[in-house]
Amino acid sequence: MATYIVLMKITPEGAKSLKEAPQRLAKYTQAISAEGAKITAAYATLGRYDYVAIIEGPEDISKVFKSSAAVAMVGALSSETMPALPIQDFFKLVAEV
Numbered sequence: 001m002a003t004y005i006v007l008m009k010i011t012p013e014g015a016k017s018l019k020e021a022p023q024r025l026a027k028y029t030q031a032i033s034a035e036g037a038k039i040t041a042a043y044a045t046l047g048r049y050d051y052v053a054i055i056e057g058p059e060d061i062s063k064v065f066k067s068s069a070a071v072a073m074v075g076a077l078s079s080e081t082m083p084a085l086p087i088q089d090f091f092k093l094v095a096e097v
Contacts, residue, residue, distance in 0.1 A: 002059045003084040004037075008051040014076030024076050031070035035063040051077070054084075 010018070029039060037057025045052050057064060068081050085093075 001056045003086070004055045004057060004064065005082045005084045006051075006053040006055055007049040007080045007082070008053070008077045009048075009079075010050045011076055011078055017076065021076070024074055027074055028071050032057065032067040034070075035067045037063070037067055 014021075014024075025042070032038065032055065035057065037055050039053050040056050041054040043052045044050065055067075057067065064081060068079060071077060071079060
């Protein structure tokens with residue numbers, strides 16, 4: 001399994017129906033579960049992004065693209081997904097250089 005950081009901004013459409021966010025989260029969770037992923041942590045944030053999620057999912061990038069597309073199609077969020085590597089694993093890679 002791979003780790004992904006997802007940074008999200010509420011769209012104007014999403015802001016108008018913010019009280020429906022819990023139901024949308026359930027839809028997002030279902031969509032990414034269908035691709036073998038799960039949300040391990042989610043936060044509402046202040047600043048440039050409105051939400052941050054940590055997702056564990058398949059290393060198959062096509063499944064990540066499908067999950068991102070499913071979330072985008074709901075229309076309430078725009079997102080940026082980044083693969084993440086545990087810091088100790090990164091340090092091991094650097095030591096090999």
